[in-house]
Amino acid sequence: xxxxxxxxxxxxxxxKSILLMQGFVPPSAGLADTVGLGAVEAAFPNAxxxxxxxxxxxxxxxxxxxxxGGFISGILNALMQRGGACLWISISRTLFPPALKAFGLExxxxxxxDLKREKDVLWAMEEALKCxxxxxxxxxxxxxxxxxxxxxxxxxxxxxxxxxxxxSDARKLSATACVARWNITPLPSELESGMPGVGFPRWNVExxxxxxxxxxxxxxxxxxxxxIPIRKDPVKAILPLKSLRAx
Amino acid sequence: xxxxxxxIWFRHLLTDWLSLRRPALREIPFVFAVKDHxxxxxxxxxxxxxxxxxxxxxxxxxxxxxxxxxxxxxxIPGQDIKLLRALGExxxxxxxxxxxxxxxGLILDVSGCAHLWGGERAYLKEIVTRLRSKGYDVRAAMADxxxxxxxxxxxxxxxxxxxxxxxxxxxxxxxxxxxRLQPDVLERLQKLGLRTINxxxxxxxxxxxxxxxxxxxxxxxxxxxxxxxxxxxxxPLEPYQERLPCLEPIRTAIGIEIAVQRLLEMLCARLQxxxxxxxxxxxxxxxxxxxxxxxxxxxxxxxxNTRHLFKLFELKISTLEPAxxxxxxxxxxxxxxxxxxxxxxxxxxxxxxxxxxIAELLDRLAGxxxxxxxxxxxxxxxxxxxxxxxxxxxxxxKAVLTWRSxxxxxxxxxxxxxxxxxTAPIPDYPPMLFRYKGEVHQVKKADGPERIERExxxxxxxxxxxxxxxxxxxxxxxxxxxxxxxGGGSDQWFIHGFFA
Numbered sequence: 097x098x099x100x101x102x103x104x105x106x107x108x109x110x111x112k113s114i115l116l117m118q119g120f121v122p123p124s125a126g127l128a129d130t131v132g133l134g135a136v137e138a139a140f141p142n143a144x145x146x147x148x149x150x151x152x153x154x155x156x157x158x159x160x161x162x163x164x165g166g167f168i169s170g171i172l173n174a175l176m177q178r179g180g181a182c183l184w185i186s187i188s189r190t191l192f193p194p195a196l197k198a199f200g201l202e203x204x205x206x207x208x209x210d211l212k213r214e215k216d217v218l219w220a221m222e223e224a225l226k227c228x229x230x231x232x233x234x235x236x237x238x239x240x241x242x243x244x245x246x247x248x249x250x251x252x253x254x255x256x257x258x259x260x261x262x263x264s265d266a267r268k269l270s271a272t273a274c275v276a277r278w279n280i281t282p283l284p285s286e287l288e289s290g291m292p293g294v295g296f297p298r299w300n301v302e303x304x305x306x307x308x309x310x311x312x313x314x315x316x317x318x319x320x321x322x323x324i325p326i327r328k329d330p331v332k333a334i335l336p337l338k339s340l341r342a343x
Numbered sequence: 344x345x346x347x348x349x350x351i352w353f354r355h356l357l358t359d360w361l362s363l364r365r366p367a368l369r370e371i372p373f374v375f376a377v378k379d380h381x382x383x384x385x386x387x388x389x390x391x392x393x394x395x396x397x398x399x400x401x402x403x404x405x406x407x408x409x410x411x412x413x414x415x416x417x418x419i420p421g422q423d424i425k426l427l428r429a430l431g432e433x434x435x436x437x438x439x440x441x442x443x444x445x446x447x448g449l450i451l452d453v454s455g456c457a458h459l460w461g462g463e464r465a466y467l468k469e470i471v472t473r474l475r476s477k478g479y480d481v482r483a484a485m486a487d488x489x490x491x492x493x494x495x496x497x498x499x500x501x502x503x504x505x506x507x508x509x510x511x512x513x514x515x516x517x518x519x520x521x522x523r524l525q526p527d528v529l530e531r532l533q534k535l536g537l538r539t540i541n542x543x544x545x546x547x548x549x550x551x552x553x554x555x556x557x558x559x560x561x562x563x564x565x566x567x568x569x570x571x572x573x574x575x576x577x578x579p580l581e582p583y584q585e586r587l588p589c590l591e592p593i594r595t596a597i598g599i600e601i602a603v604q605r606l607l608e609m610l611c612a613r614l615q616x617x618x619x620x621x622x623x624x625x626x627x628x629x630x631x632x633x634x635x636x637x638x639x640x641x642x643x644x645x646x647x648n649t650r651h652l653f654k655l656f657e658l659k660i661s662t663l664e665p666a667x668x669x670x671x672x673x674x675x676x677x678x679x680x681x682x683x684x685x686x687x688x689x690x691x692x693x694x695x696x697x698x699x700x701i702a703e704l705l706d707r708l709a710g711x712x713x714x715x716x717x718x719x720x721x722x723x724x725x726x727x728x729x730x731x732x733x734x735x736x737x738x739x740x741k742a743v744l745t746w747r748s749x750x751x752x753x754x755x756x757x758x759x760x761x762x763x764x765x766t767a768p769i770p771d772y773p774p775m776l777f778r779y780k781g782e783v784h785q786v787k788k789a790d791g792p793e794r795i796e797r798e799x800x801x802x803x804x805x806x807x808x809x810x811x812x813x814x815x816x817x818x819x820x821x822x823x824x825x826x827x828x829x830g831g832g833s834d835q836w837f838i839h840g841f842f843a
Contacts, residue, residue: 158755158841159818165754166843181701192756192840193720193732197746199843204735204742207701208718209708216712223707229698282843284787284817293790294751294813297843318843 180231358389490566494521592668620645753840
């Protein structure tokens with residue numbers, strides 16, 4: 097065996113063990129650990145969406161909070177496939193449960209914790225992350241410090257529960273121990289061949305930070321019960337006008 | 344050992360009870376009545392009413408004709424049994440074996456109890472005077488058999504205490520009704536002129552059986568003591584309570600923790616044996632200065648898991664003030680429910696809301712931040728967005744309806760719609776632009792209107808015409824116009840939500 101090859105092997109080996117120490121567990125053989133995000137998942141280490149970790153979403157405006165809410169529901173749909181419940185912890189919640197049905201979730205499987213104090217939210221989230229029976233925990237907070245996020249991350253690594261933090265105070269973006277920082281913004285929807293009306297929700301999915309991964313920018317649409325990447329070329333080029341008329 | 348029985352007859356059980364609660368009724372005649380075939384039938388009458396000739400079974404209208412000032416009170420079904428049970432439990436001070444004799448009596452098995460009160464006479468006197476002083480008009484009798492005691496308590500004229508093996512003599516002069524016979528048998532005896540037990544007790548048994556059936560013979564044998572009469576004794580509910588007295592007053596948090604742990608172990612062992620779990624528990628500490636400090640916990644699912652319950656109490660131990668020290672700890676479980684026996688090993692990893700781990704997590708959260716912070720929603724049969732969901736009462740409650748997804752609903756819904764300025768030049772078309780929080784949004788795409796009528800049987804007001812709107816940046820909103828289009832600037836437009 098050649099020396100450089102071995103060196104490369106050693107480096108990849110070391111990288112893998114570092115990832116393991118940081119809480120990235122390679123997918124087990126039997127389980128399909130995809131959340132249906134397609135190309136976005138390739139940005140993560142091992143090209144797998146890190147469940148059992150804390151993800152952070154920026155949601156300053158209510159429009160952005162709505163977009164993040166929709167996007168997270170899409171991911172939850174995959175996480176809760178095998179039955180399961182999740183906790184949504186917030187202070188002044190505006191989330192409307194029936195809307196989540198459009199993203200394939202059963203809204204009665206979500207338990208909402210409506211608290212009065214910001215401090216309680218983080219406590220409740222940590223408590224919930226220690227409970228392995230849950231599929232995911234979502235918390236709406238204004239701000240989270242590095243220490244707090246580290247505590248949450250450790251709890252999530254222990255129990256393999258996925259945590260989502262929606263940060264509403266976008267002005268001071270302190271560093272956190274979360275595996276990824278997402279920024280979801282709504283995009284104008286488009287219907288086939290420019291028909292009038294509002295189409296399926298579309299988002300600009302921005303990964304601002306990924307631990308051991310590659311940040312990037314994607315455009316996705318939620319339709320037919322899954323994330324669909326938006327092709328660069330217009331849709332009408334694919335569907336000839338004739339076939340539409342025939343229909 | 345010779346058996347002895349006491350029977351107590353509450354002559355006016357229900358009316359006495361009501362007079363005790365409403366002393367004003369003591370001075371006036373009143374009856375209880377129940378609706379039967381479209382008329383009111385008297386079920387119980389008090390002494391004053393009975394003196395004037397009223398009796399149970401009469402029609403209330405007839406009774407009113409006799410006493411115009413008669414008070415008729417609606418009968419409470421099951422009240423007499425409830426009352427008897429309570430009185431029976433009170434009587435446990437006299438003997439451990441007590442049976443109910445519906446509708447108006449108690450049977451006490453007093454074998455070997457009377458000497459504790461200094462003889463049978465003193466014993467019986469004690470029971471009767473105590474009950475009479477409470478306000479119940481009672482008669483009691485003691486005999487070797489239930490049948491004789493029953494007969495003497497209802498019909499006896501001489502002595503209430505029948506000596507050993509003297510049942511037959513005591514019964515001879517009594518009417519046949521004293522034998523607890525069926526009404527039709529009594530009627531036949533009456534017709535044949537057999538007005539006392541004496542007149543037929545000497546007849547051959549085969550004759551009695553042929554003419555009056557086996558029932559008469561059995562009652563006669565029971566009264567005379569030839570056959571045993573089984574009774575179903577009252578089982579008082581033992582409260583779920585554990586006590587832990589301390590030699591030295593406890594003042595430290597660790598001491599209290601140990602007390603909680605010990606009491607929980609004792610209580611949970613009992614609960615587990617009975618297949619029950621507690622929903623609420625109260626932990627009380629009796630301090631040496633005479634005050635009582637306590638903490639309470641509640642659970643979402645009945646539980647007898649010591650470790651979990653301890654965790655719930657642990658959060659609250661700091662709220663207890665031991666002051667000079669606590670000398671007695673009591674743990675009570677006022678609300679206890681059955682637990683379906685779980686196959687722990689098989690179901691432990693079961694995902695979803697059935698997982699006990701989730702219920703325990705919610706208990707912990709509720710213990711710290713209050714149970715009213717936890718919500719779970721189920722669909723409700725309303726189109727009006729604010730009413731389309733209802734809070735589920737328990738974590739196990741299943742959705743009866745399915746969640747609708749045929750109409751677009753926003754991910755974020757404002758708690759209360761906010762008024763916005765809108766330019767909408769064409770009737771029933773979506774607006775061209777709107778201003779929300781000082782920012783102008785040009786409407787590029789829109790769906791709607793979706794008219795949602797206000798449910799007039801719940802509240803009045805205008806209907807809403809909802810529009811699903813997308814602005815030039817791709818942000819999606821849920822707007823509505825309240826009421827019909829009027830033109831001009833008089834329309835009221837609101838923003839109600841944000842789509843994903």
